Amino acid sequence: MKKKKKIIHFFLILPVLIVCLVIGSAVAYAAMMVSDEKANLFQIGNLQTKVEEVFTEPATILPDTSVEKKVTVANIGTVDQFVRVMLHPEIRIENGESIRLLPSKIGEEVLLDLNSTDWKLGEDGYYYYLKKLKSGKSSVTENLFTQVKLKSGLGQEYHKATFSLLIKVEAINCVKYAYRDAWWQGVIPNNGELQEVDKQLSEKAD
Template structure:
């Protein structure tokens, strides 16, 4: 019995030494808090009704336009975000005839005078600004005016013409060499 007791005492002593040995090691801990803030992309579409860009294009539109008229409608985009951005713009013409089937209307009777020096038409139907915009920078106008064909017939009387302009932006940093190569454009059209 004495042998069993000494083996048991030896085991208890051994376990005590192991547990004390584990507790006796020095430890340390350190936590680093790293804050990383991402950049942002934001734009503003501006439309003007005068060449001096002092009168915003009216949201309710312009009334009484006659065949052969040319109205001032300037569309440009400003980078209001904190990072360099590529810009593209979609333009859609919609004609609603008052007394006729609107499918009879010819969208080519309303001609938007596009700036083809600073903008290019992509295969997807969007107009791409040729250079990235720095924060606070504005594009050259995509167009300055809209012309109504002199030959527009009576079917256009009291019609409503909507020119929908929608601007999009995506980051320029690490995103291709130009707007046409850039990825990440928002879903649209």
């Protein structure tokens, strides 16, 4: 009879032990799943540029006659930048609803006194500023050019044409090689003018 009582007591205690083990495992598992999250807020720099120019638009432009047009780029944001500029000259003749575009290539029909010391023309058609453009209200590049004129000896069709020069500027922060990703799809130039641009900018990158 005593042995039976012991066996009965053992089986009564066993479920209690199992329950304790299960509860203990659950508590341990829950403790391992506890995590701590903190939100870190940072101020994102403001990346903005503005084309500035000294220019008084004349009524007409005579061939081989220079017109003052000083073009710079200003950093009006809060972070340092690298900048590049695309120039789109256009000479058109409008006759009613029809428009005829005449050749207007820089260096041929359109002449600019380009600054080749602080700027470099890449094979992709962009003019790259070879310095870091610091942030600040008075931070501007050196002039890209200061004068514009039409080549002498242009045909009669140019006499009644309208000339315009669109200036497009792009900027990127100075983080190391960000300009490669943004402007060249991550490709590193290994020859030509863009190789020199890459060398100059990589030395000045953060």
